[in-house]
Amino acid sequence: MCDEKVNRCECVHKTFEQLKAYADFDTAQAATGCAAECEGCTPYIKLMFASGETEFDIEDPRLSLYE
Numbered sequence: 730m731c732d733e734k735v736n737r738c739e740c741v742h743k744t745f746e747q748l749k750a751y752a753d754f755d756t757a758q759a760a761t762g763c764a765a766e767c768e769g770c771t772p773y774i775k776l777m778f779a780s781g782e783t784e785f786d787i788e789d790p791r792l793s794l795y796e
């Protein structure tokens with residue numbers, strides 16, 4: 730079991746805590762470029778805006794809603 734947590738966009742070096750300051754996914758993406766490079770963080774950031782949480786299991790089952 731991997732207990733590594735996902736809590737940032739690695740490509741633009743922004744934590745989900747920082748990205749949460751924006752109004753929504755589209756605003757955060759436009760302002761920072763997050764979720765626009767490898768896009769690996771995209772479902773996590775969408776889940777972050779939906780749940781208010783800023784740290785996720787790498788295989789959080791809720792991610793399937795945002796893929």
Ligand code: FES
Pocket residue numbers: 737738739740741763764765766767768769770771
């Ligand atoms: S980790 Fe966010 S775009 Fe690559």
